[in-house]
Amino acid sequence: MNLIERPRRLRQSRMMRDLVAETDLRAKDLVQPLFIVPGQGVRRPIAALVGQEHLSPDEAAVEAERIYRAGVPAVLLFGIPPQKDAAGSWAARLDAPVQDATRRIKQAVPELLVIADTCLCEYTDHGHCGVLREDGTVDNDETLPLLAAAAVSQAEAGADVIAPSDMMDGRVAALRAGLDAAGYGGTAILSYAVKYRSAFYGPFREAAGSAPQHGDRSGYQMDYRNGREALREAALDIDEGADMLLVKPGMPYLDVLSAVSREAKVPVGTYQVSGEYAMLEAAAERGWLDRDQAVQESLVALKRAGARFIITYYAHEWARRALAR
C-alpha cells in the first residue's frame, strides 16, 4: 500500500479538502473587543490599533447591533474612565463608560452577550492592575474587594459575563462570592487564568492608556518561559468557580493553549491580542503578507490548537466577510 498517495488523494480538490478538514472557523467562535470612552457621538480611530475605534456608549450600541447582525455572539468591553485615581474608583461606578455601554447594548440587542473586562489598570493613575502598597508593589488582598465591587456593578448594568484580567490570586473566588451575595448568581465568569507577561500587549496599553507608570507586571503575570504552570493556574481558577478560561496571548502560546484546552474541564478560549493584530496589520500594509490569508491562517491555528472561542480585533470584519461569501 502506498502511504504517501493516501493524503494526496484527499487533497485533490477543494470539495475533498473541505470534506476532510478537521477545523472549521465560524462567526459564532469569535468575540469582538470594544474600547468605550466617555461622551456622546464619539468615534475616534485608535492610532495603535489600525481600524479599531474608541466609542462612546451610544456609538458602542450602534456598533454592537452591526456586530450581532454579522453573526458574532459576543463583545468584550474595555473602559477608559473620565478620571483615574490610585484606587481605580471609576471601575465600580454605574455611570462609568463600560456600565453605560453595557446597559445601552443590552437594550439595543438583548441577545448579544456582553463580556465586561474586570481589571483596575485602565482606572488607576499608576496603571497597575491593583492598588499599591507604600513600597509601590501591588497589594493582592486589598485589590480583591475593589474588583468584586467592579464586577457587581458590571453585572448590575447587565453584563452576561465577567472577565477578570488582573491576575490577582484568589480573584475568581472573590468575584464569585461578591456576585452571588449581590444576587448575580447567574452571571458567568470567564477567567484570564493563563495570562503571560507579554510584550504583545503594547498597542492595547496605548489604546487603554494603561501602561504601568513604573515597573512592570511580572509580579502578577506569568513568566513566558513556563508552560506547565499554566495547568496549575487553570486548575486553581476552575476550583474557585470559573465557568470558562482564557489563554493569552494566542499565537506565541499555541502549545499552552493546546495543553490547557485538553486538560481543563471547562471551555477554553484564547485572545489574539493587540500585538498579534499589529504584526499582521503592519506586515500587510508593507505588502509583505497577504492580509486576509494570514488572518485566516492565524485564527484557524488558534482553533486547531483547541480554542473553543477566540477574542480577536478581526471578529466583526471576519464575520462580515463570511456573510458575503
Ligand code: PBG
Ligand atoms: C488588562 C488587559 C490587557 C489586555 C487585556 N486586558 C493588558 C495588560 O495586561 O497589560 C491586553 C489585550 C491586548 O493586548 O489586546 N487588564
